[in-house]
Amino acid sequence: MFNNLTERLESAFKNLKGEARINDLNIANTVKDIRRALIDADVNYKIAKEFTDRVKDKAVGSKVINAISPGQLMVKIVKDELVELMGGEEAEFNTTGNPAVVLIAGLQGSGKTTFSGKLASYLKNQKGKSPLLVAADIYRPAAIDQLMVLGEQIGVDVYSERENKDAVSIAQNAIKEAKSKNKNIVIIDTAGRLAIDEAMMAEVANVKEAVKPNEILFVVDSMTGQDAVNTAKAFNERLDFTGVVLTKLDGDTRGGAALSIKYTVQKPIKFVSSGEKLDTLDVFYPERMAQRILGMGDITTLVEKA
Amino acid sequence: QKTKEGFLSKITKAIAGKSTVDEEVLDNLEEALVTADVGIDTTLAIIDRVEKRVARDKYVSTGELNKLLQEEIENVLVDASDDKHKNFDIPAGKKPYVILVVGVNGVGKTTTIGKLAYNYKQAGKSVMLGAADTFRAAAVDQLTIWSERVGVPIVKQAMGSDPSAVAFDAVQSAVSKNADVVIIDTAGRLHNKLHLMDELTKIRRSISKIIPDAPHEVLLILDGSTGQNALEQAKHFTAATDVTAMIITKLDGTAKGGVVLAIANQFSIPVKYIGVGEKITDLIVFDKHEFVDSLFNLTR
Ligand SMILES: Nc1nc2c(ncn2[C@@H]2O[C@H](COP(=O)(O)OP(=O)(O)OP(=O)(O)O)[C@@H](O)[C@H]2O)c(=O)[nH]1
Ligand SMILES: Nc1nc2c(ncn2[C@@H]2O[C@H](COP(=O)(O)OP(=O)(O)OP(=O)(O)O)[C@@H](O)[C@H]2O)c(=O)[nH]1
Ligand SMILES: [Mg+2]
Ligand SMILES: [Mg+2]
Numbered sequence: 316m317f318n319n320l321t322e323r324l325e326s327a328f329k330n331l332k333g334e335a336r337i338n339d340l341n342i343a344n345t346v347k348d349i350r351r352a353l354i355d356a357d358v359n360y361k362i363a364k365e366f367t368d369r370v371k372d373k374a375v376g377s378k379v380i381n382a383i384s385p386g387q388l389m390v391k392i393v394k395d396e397l398v399e400l401m402g403g404e405e406a407e408f409n410t411t412g413n414p415a416v417v418l419i420a421g422l423q424g425s426g427k428t429t430f431s432g433k434l435a436s437y438l439k440n441q442k443g444k445s446p447l448l449v450a451a452d453i454y455r456p457a458a459i460d461q462l463m464v465l466g467e468q469i470g471v472d473v474y475s476e477r478e479n480k481d482a483v484s485i486a487q488n489a490i491k492e493a494k495s496k497n498k499n500i501v502i503i504d505t506a507g508r509l510a511i512d513e514a515m516m517a518e519v520a521n522v523k524e525a526v527k528p529n530e531i532l533f534v535v536d537s538m539t540g541q542d543a544v545n546t547a548k549a550f551n552e553r554l555d556f557t558g559v560v561l562t563k564l565d566g567d568t569r570g571g572a573a574l575s576i577k578y579t580v581q582k583p584i585k586f587v588s589s590g591e592k593l594d595t596l597d598v599f600y601p602e603r604m605a606q607r608i609l610g611m612g613d614i615t616t617l618v619e620k621a
Numbered sequence: 622q623k624t625k626e627g628f629l630s631k632i633t634k635a636i637a638g639k640s641t642v643d644e645e646v647l648d649n650l651e652e653a654l655v656t657a658d659v660g661i662d663t664t665l666a667i668i669d670r671v672e673k674r675v676a677r678d679k680y681v682s683t684g685e686l687n688k689l690l691q692e693e694i695e696n697v698l699v700d701a702s703d704d705k706h707k708n709f710d711i712p713a714g715k716k717p718y719v720i721l722v723v724g725v726n727g728v729g730k731t732t733t734i735g736k737l738a739y740n741y742k743q744a745g746k747s748v749m750l751g752a753a754d755t756f757r758a759a760a761v762d763q764l765t766i767w768s769e770r771v772g773v774p775i776v777k778q779a780m781g782s783d784p785s786a787v788a789f790d791a792v793q794s795a796v797s798k799n800a801d802v803v804i805i806d807t808a809g810r811l812h813n814k815l816h817l818m819d820e821l822t823k824i825r826r827s828i829s830k831i832i833p834d835a836p837h838e839v840l841l842i843l844d845g846s847t848g849q850n851a852l853e854q855a856k857h858f859t860a861a862t863d864v865t866a867m868i869i870t871k872l873d874g875t876a877k878g879g880v881v882l883a884i885a886n887q888f889s890i891p892v893k894y895i896g897v898g899e900k901i902t903d904l905i906v907f908d909k910h911e912f913v914d915s916l917f918n919l920t921r
Pocket of ligand 4: 730731732754760806807808809
């Protein structure tokens with residue numbers, strides 16, 4: 316098996332060499348290779364199929380120009396299609412309102428608390444905001460302490476109520492606190508939950524109803540496999556979230572979940588997180604993500620050269 | 622439940638009485654496996670085995686075919702060298718039994734340690750915990766809460782102190798207190814970070830200074846919703862710490878954890894337990910048959 320799509324397509328180049336036009340016959344194996352590469356990168360099975368069908372439609376009949384081989388043309392079509400799918404219009408981050416409210420939600424261990432800290436630090440230092448972090452995770456052992464430690468590291472206040480076992484009222488009280496302390500943005504960290512946990516999904520939906528957030532961010536681990544679509548769909552149905560945060564991109568995962576999620580829920584990826592330290596919040600670049608999924612760091616130069 | 626049977630019977634009906642498996646059936650099988658995160662390579666390997674067996678054995682009844690499919694997939698998984706873990710028993714001459722718990726960030730290491738400690742204690746063993754995650758915010762507090770829940774002692778130092786020193790302390794203390802089991806938590810780390818992987822090797826070495834053949838067990842915790850990257854995790858953690866077994870967590874969700882088939886296929890590491898929730902009782906002994914069964918549960 317090949318390690319990445321570059322190698323795969325390079326071998327496919329050989330098959331296609333000398334053919335001036337891409338047609339149904341000479342493209343079949345290449346399409347299969349692309350589909351497998353996407354699945355290897357954790358793109359959802361069905362989405363990989365649909366995606367390659369689209370690519371095939373675009374490719375068949377395209378005329379290969381002098382300087383570019385059919386294989387290279389395929390790579391370009393695939394990459395452009397990926398970028399287009401994951402990009403779309405510039406994602407805004409809405410901080411209007413006094414205070415503006417941001418709700419953070421996602422599966423267990425995805426990186427919500429860490430991201431909450433990063434976002435607070437970013438808003439404080441880059442945007443001149445005055446944030447309040449809210450510990451609305453009443454379940455995980457030491458969840459409040461964790462957020463307090465982060466708040467201390469970045470010099471941002473943390474609102475918590477150790478005896479209160481109602482996430483909704485904690486969130487509501489936090490907003491009152493923000494108003495009285497002149498904080499203009501409230502970031503609510505919630506407990507990790509499974510999409511099929513009815514009681515827990517109802518809880519976060521209730522928090523949403525109670526505080527009417529400007530932004531609801533769905534935090535997802537970029538190492539997630541095929542299940543990413545189910546989870547994203549379920550959270551979106553329940554919360555109608557405004558954006559996605561992709562975490563742990565400092566790893567070596569190909570991150571196909573990003574494509575699956577974007578494809579499924581059509582919501583922008585607003586931030587990425589690539590590190591445990593609180594200064595590593597970053598914006599999302601569709602182009603980079605496309606290259607990562609395809610495992611082809613150097614392919615653009617290849618195509619550009621051609 | 623219904624859909625699972627629907628899928629299996631669809632496959633078996635299409636194979637029954639034939640000496641070859643038709644394309645559509647194989648496509649269905651491929652979809653089921655890939656959607657469970659088994660990965661392309663391992664899926665193709667399994668399909669190949671099924672095809673060969675069908676050609677050879679010419680099965681007639683659907684009942685037999687169900688069994689064949691299940692068997693071929695189960696055969697990919699490796700067995701643990703002994704069954705002691707099933708009853709939370711400890712091999713003879715390994716006291717204290719030293720367990721080192723490793724894995725990438727947020728997979729469930731600390732929670733799983735709480736559950737393991739509880740189970741060992743229920744089995745009548747005296748257990749100690751070592752808080753060698755001195756990095757992640759409130760990691761020590763979190764493990765401390767688990768130690769209180771279970772009612773076992775914990776060895777800890779200040780945040781930021783050397784994790785090898787904590788591990789050393791914990792094992793030494795387990796020896797002097799004559800404990801049966803000592804379980805050491807480590808900070809989550811991505812396997813592509815060399816200095817953090819070196820740190821694990823160092824932790825391992827400082828444990829073996831006290832007990833030469835320890836750690837007796839190095840458990841790699843895998844998040845059940847992780848995709849193909851888990852293969853890289855298995856590879857690098859094994860290189861750094863000689864992983865002896867895996868635990869797959871969060872299987873109470875919709876993810877299937879099929880990537881362990883790929884891992885077993887490549888690295889021959891057995892799975893010992895699975896995590897099915899956040900409660901202290903939510904750890905169960907891994908059962909091949911049930912696991913493979915659940916791979917075909919396509920209801921969601
Ligand atoms: N390497 C890396 N680690 C991260 C990143 N984001 C979070 N983590 C780590 O992932 C682990 C889990 O992060 P948390 O922020 O506690 O995740 P969570 O979603 O709040 O977890 P729960 O509240 O238990 O559901 C911690 O070890 C974090 O340090 C990231 O971008 N890169
Ligand atoms: N649903 C479910 N959640 C789990 C399971 N195991 C752990 N969790 C949750 O996953 C989150 C992360 O668990 P931890 O035990 O903190 O993970 P960790 O690997 O120690 O994390 P770091 O030390 O930050 O790397 C917590 O919210 C746990 O409650 C499980 O089997 N099922
Ligand atoms: Mg959290
Ligand atoms: Mg931990």
